[in-house]
Amino acid sequence: MMRAKDLALVALFTALMVVLGLAPRIQLPLLPAPFTTQTLGVMLAGGIIGAKRGFASMALFVLLVAVGAPVLVGGLGGFGMLLGPTGGFIWAYPLGALVTGLLVEAWWKRLNYVWAFIACFIGGSLVLYAIGQPWLIANSGLTLSRGWWSWVIYLPGDLVKTVVAAAVIVTVKKAYPLIAPRRVTA
Template sequence: MERDVTFIALFAALIAILGLVPSLTLISGVPISAQSLGVMLAGTVLGAWRGALAATLVVVLVALGLPLLAGGRGGLGVFFGPTVGFLVGWIPAAFVAGLVTERLKRWPTFPAAAAGAVLGGILVLYIPGILGMAAILGKSLPEATLLSTPFIPGDILKAVLAGLVTATLARARPGSVPSRPAG
């Protein structure tokens, strides 16, 4: 239990710290930031429930006003902006990334974690992200989807990086990656 709380807090901090990496804001008002890498890692390293709880902790802290998002944003106002879908999408994204990583037990860690990061951190994340942009920006779903395309190459790179980091951690410290129990 204590170990779980520590891991959840550590990965929530990682997601927040990755918001300090300079981001590029697109015309849609949605920044390309490193924070989605933290969400992917929370899932692929911690597993479904712990990863989702780490993402939830960050979302709650942002709602309370902490400036933890890219560009130092925070507070209830972000829930009324074009990034809202991506922000709330972090929770199911981390969950699915972890679930896929956990379920692909027969696969080596790198491809299992990379697949989890792609399915959770890209596919699942983009669904609420695109819906949120469409609603807030008054765009059709095809228009909002088109606005999301600049994110894809970077997110694929992040998914590969999440797979590599997860596999490296599992190899270097067997048992330290809850999504991939040693044994």
């Protein structure tokens, strides 16, 4: 059961995702998936509020998309977005936040920019690619070879978002940590 503080943090990071959706839609040529800043929100949620709350905030965001709230880049929303070419990435948001959070929590005592970057890249990029790319290929009409390698086009932007997320996570950890180190019980 979540406390009021936990619920407030979940709502706050869901709202952050909505705000990140206000960025202009950057449609890349020949690909059905736009470049979006919302994957930054996935990394920040897991890395700042932890695995459980980060997962919950992204699950709430997916629910908002499903019920038609215009929370995606370009003011889009609706269950059709979850079934379309980019749906796999959106479905992966909770898992990406969960993985990022689990890694940050596991490395909490030694967390620095490098460890935060690795956690964000694994959770916020690799997990999203692992789920989103096959979905994109299956639902977009791209050939297997073209669809499989299309992630390379997004990689430079994702690396920039990962650097930003890592810096923010470490800064928040130093200033106002919202994650407690895991206690090891014998």
